[in-house]
Amino acid sequence: MTKIQTNKYNSKIPPTWCKGCGNFGIFSALKQAFAKLGFTPDDVCLTYDVGCSSNMADFLATYGFHSLHGRTISTAIGLHLAHHQFSIIAIGGDGGIYGEGVEHLIEAARGNFDITAIVHNNFLYSLTTGQKSPTAQKGLKSKSTPFGVLEVPFEALKTAIIHDPSFVARGYALETAHLTDLIIKGIKTKGFSLIDVLQPCITFNKRQTPGWYKKRLYKLEKDGYSQNEALKILSQDPNKLAIGVLYRSDRKAYHEHLPQLSDAPLIKQSIEKVGIEKLIKEFV
């Protein structure tokens, strides 16, 4: 396989992730996707959350917005609505996107905004040194839950699917070619694309190691399933983790409903002359 040149997307700061971190895989898959789509660094904007995943903000030389914890999707929606023809990708971890800012994930799915959200799901809060996250299994003993997590894990993919967004998929950080393909599909799909990426955290997650994943992962064959089928896939034996495209919908994207955007993106519309004379008349 020919190696595609992706150096042009790198900033001058080399990644600071732990050696063996799943983030390297996601980083590589993203750049492969950009290259295959023919993007220059000026052609894509990534928003970032707070966490190990989002330190990527400093490693990429594309347009970017390193936003607040939990707010990566919200920032992405704003950028997108201002320039709906531009590719916007929201990066974050399971802590930010499924916890701190879960309301924005739900809004994104409900609204079907044309952005792609990539969740670096390592089932922990790693940058803050190893506490439980919304996807941690019940009973997990962590720094903040020494007696074991009491809640059941948050079902992010199911939550997204039942609100009928355009594209829901799951990938794995160490299956980079497969993940590259999912990312390209997500970007190309009009509407909200959610890609949950399972990743090992070699420093803090001693249970879900690459070996652990290897035993459980299998690839889905179809390019998307019905809602019922997808929910079934996600509800099966917890030792069977499906990766691939889980769900597709042809529901209209949010911006396609807006006549304001029928001619040009918002930021390309001139504001030089705005007449309010006819508005004033209604107050007489």
Next chain:
Amino acid sequence: MKKSINIKIGGRAGEGIKTTGLILSKIFTRSGFHIFSYDEYPSLIRGGHNCYQIYASSEEVFSQHKKVDILIALDEAGVKLHQNELTDSSLILYDPDEFEIKKTKGKPLPISWAKIAVEAGGSPIMSNMVALGAICGLTRLSLNPIFSLIKDIFGKKGEKIVEVNKKAAQAGFDFVAENANAGSVLGVSQDGPCRKTKRSLLKKKQLVVTGNEMIGLGAISAGLKYFAGYPMTPVSNLLHFLASKAEDYSIIVNHTENEIGAINTAIGASAAGARAMTATSGGGFSLMTEGLGLAGMSETPLVIVEGMRPGPSSGMPTWTGQGDLLFMVYASQDEFPRIVLTPGSINECFSSTRKAFYFAEKYQMPAIILTDKYLLESHKSCSLAKAFHQNKRSADTSGVKFSNKRYSFIKKADNNYLRYKITETGISPRPFLGQKGAACLTNSYEHGEDSLVTEEALPRKKQVEKRMRKLETLKKELWQPKVFGKPQAKISLIGWGSTLGSVLEATKQNENINYLHLDYVWPFPKRAVKNFLENSKNPICIEGNATGQLAKLIAQETGILIKEKLLKYNGRPFFPEEILKFAKFA
């Protein structure tokens, strides 16, 4: 000779008091009068007691007044509740088929408006129209303005509805002519208080607008492209107004999942290059506080409207106050520059909004428009020429030009473009999203000139200084706040925001009061405030909060301690009468 009248409509929520009140306001403006209308309502959909009062005059009026000349009592509760506002010559209109009035100040005038409405071919819901017709009769106004308003409002519902409403109004008018010797009842001459008015006023069209509407008009005319909001009294009407105009003006109006979504999507849209705004009240602003800091650190322009109401916490949602001054000046962690504008009138609501967009974009910082329920929801009449244009008659004398030129963007990216370049002004020009050759990171973390994260001591220090330097540059463009009244007066009041209106009304009756009106509180206008206070014989700080927040800010910024304060924190605005009373004993 100045002629004025104060009319109050009181009733239960759901009885159309606001609508009726607005119609009455416009009856007066279309008859050539100036008005100021003030409403009070509880946080309920049905029941409780609402009221709307209109102060109409042949000269410009700036606030409500306490003593009521005519009370339209749609419910029995109102008669008791408003006793303190009535005099012996006040008229109380009521429907004797609804309730009896046993004891009251003033003169009860029974009008069976429900019956009259039915007799005129309508239904009891047209009682309000009968009452309005009666008011026209009592005040000797022509019926033409109410007829034209009925046509404007009900025209869409068909000719039949228009006719029936006109008949109802006529019937109320006729009733008064036949049954009440209005002149003697009101204790004025046969001419009535409103007969003679300036012909010139009749020719010049006046608007009747609220602060929310003027902020909306200001934002639209300033090139607003993205508005995100979440319903919260008293700014909900701004959201509604902008939503209704969104398609016509190609603006995206997004009622977001919550206030955090509102501020963060607004920041995203702004970072892409769209002029963006959000609006909320104190509780919502508390949720937005982290976002405020994000705008400050990432140097993303953002206009935020905060409409105060009494707190703390949920407080009194439908009432007014000035308790968030210091909150606005200091909100969010650490330090970054911002501008806080505090409009005092509906004209200033428009001009402050124009200014907010200018300053936010040019200096890449948050611009807060701080106002309150009183200014956002009261109706006032104003002339078109004064409010919207910058000419000799303009209400705005700041020198800040209303133009929709774009500020602080790069034209073309050179090699090695630096998003947070250290400059003399502190402003680092930015690209539009997608601009070729300018890909950069907008960063909530501390960063170097190249926008990438830094934890180094010197780059950090330089960025802090660069950001703060923007405020120093901005200060050069600020105007001097205005002193109303004689330069030397026996009593000098200093205040901010919506207090202006009540003070102006008070000064009409007492020439010995002057007032320094702060239409912005940050950056703090030190020189003007110091000058004013040092030349004041008897300075008094007047504001709507319990701890004298402006007085604290003045002490901090000028070293001057103001001992006398007139503070109000019961959810009501200042009334000119209480300012005059305080001045008498000061």
